[in-house]
Amino acid sequence: MKKVFLFALSISLLSLAGCGNTKTDEAAGVPKGMVAADMSSQGLMALINAPDSTVAPLLISPNAQGGADVKVGKNFQVTVIEGPGDIAMKKNDITHDDVRKFVKYVVEEPNALVWEWQIEGMEPEFHFYAVVKDGNKSFEVRDVEGEIFSEKAATQMLEAAKSVRAKAAVKAES
Numbered sequence: 001m002k003k004v005f006l007f008a009l010s011i012s013l014l015s016l017a018g019c020g021n022t023k024t025d026e027a028a029g030v031p032k033g034m035v036a037a038d039m040s041s042q043g044l045m046a047l048i049n050a051p052d053s054t055v056a057p058l059l060i061s062p063n064a065q066g067g068a069d070v071k072v073g074k075n076f077q078v079t080v081i082e083g084p085g086d087i088a089m090k091k092n093d094i095t096h097d098d099v100r101k102f103v104k105y106v107v108e109e110p111n112a113l114v115w116e117w118q119i120e121g122m123e124p125e126f127h128f129y130a131v132v133k134d135g136n137k138s139f140e141v142r143d144v145e146g147e148i149f150s151e152k153a154a155t156q157m158l159e160a161a162k163s164v165r166a167k168a169a170v171k172a173e174s
Contacts, residue, residue: 034160039068040167044082046139049163051076069144075153077144080164085131085140087111100125106151107158114154126154130161137166 030036030049035058037050042062048070050058056073063069067081090113095102100117103124107114112130119125125148130141141161143149149157 030163034163037070038167039070039080042068044068044080045167046080046082046134046137047163047165047167048078048080048141049160050078051160067140071144074147075149076157076160077147077149078157078161079142079144080161081140082137083140084138085111085129087113087129087131090129107155112158112162114151114158116151123148125149126151128154128158128161130158132162132164134165139164 033052034049035052036047037058037060039046039048039060042060044067046068050070051072053072053076056071059069059071061069061071063079063081065079065081067079069077069079071077087110094113094115094117097117100119103116103118105113105115106126107128111132112128114126114128116124116126127143127149128141132139132141141164143154143157
């Protein structure tokens with residue numbers, strides 16, 4: 001009787017082990033605490049790792065540049081656009097802004113920037129910009145315009161931005 005019980009228990013545990021979340025190719029490599037946000041519903045065939053939050057829902061909406069905005073609360077607001085991007089032009093824009101005074105680069109890499117700038121008499125603000133290539137696709141990724149972020153939030157969004165990747169098109173069955 002004991003052997004039958006152990007056998008039944010083993011089968012039950014094996015059955016349960018087969019249930020639950022299974023990783024898809026798209027979710028492979030997504031760090032703990034993140035989810036693969038699919039922007040294809042907004043016409044952008046791409047994925048980005050976004051926080052898996054119980055504090056705020058994941059919102060994906062279209063933007064005026066033909067890409068998608070991915071938001072989770074106030075500290076994760078990312079714009080993704082398919083296109084080549086231009087780090088040199090962005091650096092020129094950052095250092096020659098008429099309203100905000102450039103303070104410093106927090107991160108300055110060949111394809112990624114986090115910078116601090118400030119409007120006189122106001123708190124400093126941090127922003128990021130990245131150009132991410134995946135195969136023959138290129139994406140411009142930055143924080144959502146009009147928002148103000150801390151250094152920590154901008155740096156974390158940049159790390160997520162580096163995860164942008166093309167989503168394989170689903171082939172229609174005939």
